[in-house]
Amino acid sequence: MPDQKPFAIVTGASAGIGYELARLAAMDGYDLLIAADRDMTKATSDLRALGANVETVQADLATTEGVDKLCAAAKGRSVDVLCANAGHGLGHGFLDQDWKEAHHVVDTNVTGTIYLIHKIGRDMRTRNAGRILITGSIAGFMPGSYQAVYNGTKAFIDSFGFALRDELKDSNVTVTILMPGATDTEFFDRAHMQDTPIGEMKKDDPAWVARIGWDAMKRGEGDVVSGWKNKIQATLGNFMPAGLGAAMHRRQAQPHGGQGGDGTSTATKAILGITAGAVGLFALTSLLGGREDTRVESWQRAGRRAAEQTGRRARKVGRRAAAQAQSGMEAGRRALQSWR
Numbered sequence: 001m002p003d004q005k006p007f008a009i010v011t012g013a014s015a016g017i018g019y020e021l022a023r024l025a026a027m028d029g030y031d032l033l034i035a036a037d038r039d040m041t042k043a044t045s046d047l048r049a050l051g052a053n054v055e056t057v058q059a060d061l062a063t064t065e066g067v068d069k070l071c072a073a074a075k076g077r078s079v080d081v082l083c084a085n086a087g088h089g090l091g092h093g094f095l096d097q098d099w100k101e102a103h104h105v106v107d108t109n110v111t112g113t114i115y116l117i118h119k120i121g122r123d124m125r126t127r128n129a130g131r132i133l134i135t136g137s138i139a140g141f142m143p144g145s146y147q148a149v150y151n152g153t154k155a156f157i158d159s160f161g162f163a164l165r166d167e168l169k170d171s172n173v174t175v176t177i178l179m180p181g182a183t184d185t186e187f188f189d190r191a192h193m194q195d196t197p198i199g200e201m202k203k204d205d206p207a208w209v210a211r212i213g214w215d216a217m218k219r220g221e222g223d224v225v226s227g228w229k230n231k232i233q234a235t236l237g238n239f240m241p242a243g244l245g246a247a248m249h250r251r252q253a254q255p256h257g258g259q260g261g262d263g264t265s266t267a268t269k270a271i272l273g274i275t276a277g278a279v280g281l282f283a284l285t286s287l288l289g290g291r292e293d294t295r296v297e298s299w300q301r302a303g304r305r306a307a308e309q310t311g312r313r314a315r316k317v318g319r320r321a322a323a324q325a326q327s328g329m330e331a332g333r334r335a336l337q338s339w340r
């Protein structure tokens with residue numbers, strides 16, 4: 001009788017967040033089918049050392065053939081967990097990018113990812129069981145100057161994940177969207193972004209990020225943003241005008257020595273500062289009362305509540321001011337009559 005351990009597919013498991021997700025799956029007793037487009041010898045031996053049965057598929061998941069090859073390697077076995085994680089970025093100005101590289105970002109992060117989810121998700125729906133963890137990004141909340149295509153793909157995939165989750169809400173198939181911020185992986189090197197402020201800054205530990213996503217997936221949660229700074233950035237993205245978001249992103253992603261300064265006027269900087277401060281304060285207040293993995297949905301609810309409360313307070317203040325103005329006018333009228 002073959003070993004009937006649960007079965008997980010993890011894409012992009014050769015390195016970074018995907019490697020850490022695969023480790024967590026192995027530690028939780030899953031058999032693994034892992035995929036990447038380069039050699040996975042080290043990842044495979046590390047995962048086997050944790051006691052997992054591991055199969056590998058080396059394929060370009062930007063292509064239909066690559067995704068088909070991965071699905072065929074599952075040999076009809078039911079997939080309990082799908083971590084659709086493979087993805088990559090691309091820095092520099094859009095018009096300076098190589099078109100084939102930009103196209104590959106879209107094909108990997110969007111087309112290949114949703115094709116895989118379509119194939120595996122249908123089987124999960126038929127069995128009425130399964131968990132899908134999609135690695136989106138907080139980049140999806142902000143137009144990404146100097147990483148425009150990548151942020152666009154992540155806006156797509158974040159949005160897609162929420163929609164699919166809703167479509168499957170009456171089933172036992174769950175969809176969780178992990179939205180990390182800058183994480184210390186090979187991502188920035190591969191995206192040619194080492195010469196940017198974001199490429200140089202301190203980043204989150206991929207093992208920690210993967211743990212947050214894996215645990216949220218096990219709980220069947222909708223979405224999880226790793227880290228409080230990223231929560232603030234995601235909240236900012238929800239509130240601020242897109243143009244300001246793009247200006248903020250430019251400051252993080254424009255290569256050093258880029259033409260034309262940072263393109264942010266003093267007025268824009270002031271608005272950015274005030275918006276960031278106000279939303280940051282709000283976010284921090286919410287955070288202090290909430291858990292580390294507070295979901296975006298609950299942030300949005302908190303935002304709506306704050307707006308309602310502000311509206312109620314403003315109406316109350318307005319009513320009081322009107323009453324005071326009226327009594328002031330009456331007192332004036334009385335004073336005028338007694339003077340006459």
Ligand SMILES: NC(=O)c1ccc[n+]([C@@H]2O[C@H](COP(=O)([O-])OP(=O)(O)OC[C@H]3O[C@@H](n4cnc5c(N)ncnc54)[C@H](OP(=O)(O)O)[C@@H]3O)[C@@H](O)[C@H]2O)c1
Pocket residue numbers: 011012013014015016017018035036037038039059060061062085086087088089108135136137138139179180181182183184185186187188190206
């Ligand atoms: N690092 C961050 O700051 C950050 C932030 C938010 C979201 N994310 C997302 O997290 C996910 C994982 O990225 P990471 O940070 O862990 O980067 P990483 O260390 O570069 O790992 C990316 C993984 O995806 C695989 N991959 C990329 N394109 C592929 C393709 N066309 N076909 C097959 N495999 C492919 C890579 O395989 P090979 O090694 O074989 O190339 C690698 O295993 C991505 O979806 C990324 O967008 C990253």
